[in-house]
Amino acid sequence: MSAHIDEPTDERLIQSTLAGDDEAFAELVRRHKHKVFGIAARFAGNDAELNDICQEIFLKAYRNLKSFRGDAPFEHWISRIAVRSCYDFLRATRRDRENVPLDGIEIGVQADGNAGHARELLRWAMAKLSPDERLVITLLELEERSVRETAELTGWSESNVKVRAFRARQALRKILEANDER
Amino acid sequence: MNDEQLDNLFQAARADRPDTARAEFSFETRLLARLRANRQQPAPWYAFTWKLMPAFAAVVLALAAWTVAEWSTGPGDLQTAIAGDHEENVLATDLTGGSL
Numbered sequence: 001m002s003a004h005i006d007e008p009t010d011e012r013l014i015q016s017t018l019a020g021d022d023e024a025f026a027e028l029v030r031r032h033k034h035k036v037f038g039i040a041a042r043f044a045g046n047d048a049e050l051n052d053i054c055q056e057i058f059l060k061a062y063r064n065l066k067s068f069r070g071d072a073p074f075e076h077w078i079s080r081i082a083v084r085s086c087y088d089f090l091r092a093t094r095r096d097r098e099n100v101p102l103d104g105i106e107i108g109v110q111a112d113g114n115a116g117h118a119r120e121l122l123r124w125a126m127a128k129l130s131p132d133e134r135l136v137i138t139l140l141e142l143e144e145r146s147v148r149e150t151a152e153l154t155g156w157s158e159s160n161v162k163v164r165a166f167r168a169r170q171a172l173r174k175i176l177e178a179n180d181e182r
Numbered sequence: 183m184n185d186e187q188l189d190n191l192f193q194a195a196r197a198d199r200p201d202t203a204r205a206e207f208s209f210e211t212r213l214l215a216r217l218r219a220n221r222q223q224p225a226p227w228y229a230f231t232w233k234l235m236p237a238f239a240a241v242v243l244a245l246a247a248w249t250v251a252e253w254s255t256g257p258g259d260l261q262t263a264i265a266g267d268h269e270e271n272v273l274a275t276d277l278t279g280g281s282l
Binding site for chain 2 (some may be wrong): 022026027029030033034036038041042050051054055058059062065117118119121122141142144169172173176177180
């Protein structure tokens with residue numbers, strides 16, 4: 001119980017980091033890495049990519065720690081950085097992802113309850129979406145965030161999020177249907 | 183594919199959260215190592231370009247001042263310069279007895 005009380009707050013760890021204490025930053029990373037990895041894992045293709053994206057996210061956070069004003073919890077702040085870094089990653093690697101083959105995945109079995117299979121099928125289809133479309137589908141449908149949360153995380157307006165989500169669903173449906181016809 | 187089928191696909195994918203435990207293991211150690219390595223690397227040359235800004239600004243200002251000074255000492259008006267030349271020619275012709 002006392003260990004819980006003695007635990008420094010995020011704000012305190014940020015102050016210590018800014019004063020040059022690397023261990024305080026390590027503690028901050030330890031606390032929030034699961035959340036950040038959870039976001040980035042929806043976009044990364046493998047563990048190496050996941051590690052690179054997450055390192056980039058925390059390095060950005062470290063460089064911009066001075067600009068953290070404490071208006072919102074640190075977790076929200078780092079989530080925003082994570083989402084924007086993932087978006088940058090999608091834009092940078094778009095060409096590579098478009099050519100990913102659909103190995104052994106058949107469209108007819110999408111709703112059979114095989115979650116891993118559904119994830120692979122979705123991953124393949126979503127790789128063909130634009131970075132905007134993929135981001136909005138991931139946040140709204142897979143992460144189950146509200147339109148408002150998605151707007152805050154991406155920096156887009158709420159109406160913009162709704163329009164992009166509608167178009168993204170249409171595009172995704174077309175991709176899956178086209179594959180089904182083949 | 184209808185909306186319901188698409189929603190089923192999303193639902194199934196949601197149920198299978200990616201396992202990140204392996205990638206998370208010792209992540210902070212790797213991150214701190216990279217942070218320290220970054221600090222030890224010398225800053226690239228272009229990181230100092232902003233420090234040269236006052237020197238560039240001084241060169242531009244000096245060039246501008248020189249151009250303004252050059253213009254003010256030269257003939258301000260083309261017509262005056264031509265007319266001045268013509269008067270000199272007329273005077274020279276008159277004195278030497280030549281024709282225009």
